Amino acid sequence: MGQILDVRNMVPKDRHPRIFDTYKELNPGESFVLINDHEPKPLLYQFQNEHDGEFEWWPLEQGPQAWRVRIEKRTEIVRDRSLTDYFQTDHKRLDGIFAKFEDSAESGSWGEAAIEFREFRLGLKRHIKAEEEILFPLFEEKTGMHDNGPTFVMKMEHKEIHEWLDKILSGTEAENSAQVSEGKTALMNILADHNMKEEHILYPESDSFATDAERAQVIKKAQLL
Ligand SMILES: [Fe+2]
Ligand SMILES: [Fe+2]
Known part of the structure; x- marks a missing residue:
């Protein structure tokens, strides 16, 4: 590709x-x-x-x-890009890599599957880091919601996501179909709901609170991780 x-x-x-x-x-x-x-x-x-x-x-x-x-x-040049667009684009991109990984794992192409899963894992870890270190602090500062708001729930779910990423990686390296398939199902269940909440609530709210300059800064910093 x-x-x-x-x-x-x-x-x-x-x-x-x-x-x-x-x-x-x-x-x-x-x-x-x-x-x-x-x-x-x-x-x-x-x-x-x-x-x-x-x-x-x-x-x-x-x-x-x-x-x-x-x-x-990019197909369009958007100078004042929304946070929703940036993070949602990354969700979709990661879904695409994951689908390729699933195909490779199902057809027993474990070498390919391992490369694809490492790309997916790196991408999702960077994505989570960008949320936790750059986006969520801005959201918390603007809303005053720390331990009682949506970012708290998202961070708990990120912990679970990290655990499944490690389990699927070790399953893939061991060419263990059963372990990979158990991990895949669990991770997809968490991510479907998690990404939906971010895309419908957290990202749009962040966009509504942030200034143009703050949005641009979040995206630039996230790229640098
Ligand atoms: Fe997240
Ligand atoms: Fe996300």
């Missing part, structure tokens, strides 16, 4: 121009996977400065040997 740009063997000064050329050649909605040998933070800063609101940045692997990130040219 899409192209891969591996810059690990390129001389450093050629890397950024090559990456931006590849990005510019994308049609809206297309993406490529960048493979690098270090964390590409300076690159992300450059994207945020030069292509604000135009791209998606979704890490698939974060070291220690390789860093892989999917860089997408």
Whole structure:
């Protein structure tokens, strides 16, 4: 799916121009996977400065040997992007990776399944971190609801999600169909309801409380995790 740009063997000064050329050649909605040998933070800063609101940045692997990130040219350029749009897009993206993982696991392609599940797990862990460290504190500050509001419930559910992520990973690595299938069912049950509550309540409320500048900051910080 899409192209891969591996810059690990390129001389450093050629890397950024090559990456931006590849990005510019994308049609809206297309993406490529960048493979690098270090964390590409300076690159992300450059994207945020030069292509604000135009791209998606979704890490698939974060070291220690390789860093892989999917860089997408968005179909629409939205400068004042809503938090709902950003986080909901990530839910959908993660659902897509999970569906591929399910297919691979069901057909016994355990090597593929393990790669896909690690991408899913990394993505969901980053997503949860962005919620807990960036979005929820803003929501709590604006509403004054801490231990008695929706973020409290979401954080409890995140704990369960983390446990199932670990169980499914170990099941996948052990090529244990029964363990994977038990984990899949449990995780999907929690996530369906969890994501729905976030998409219908928490994200839209956060959008209504946050200023344009705060929304932009949340998204930029979340990309940097
Ligand atoms: Fe969440
Ligand atoms: Fe979420």
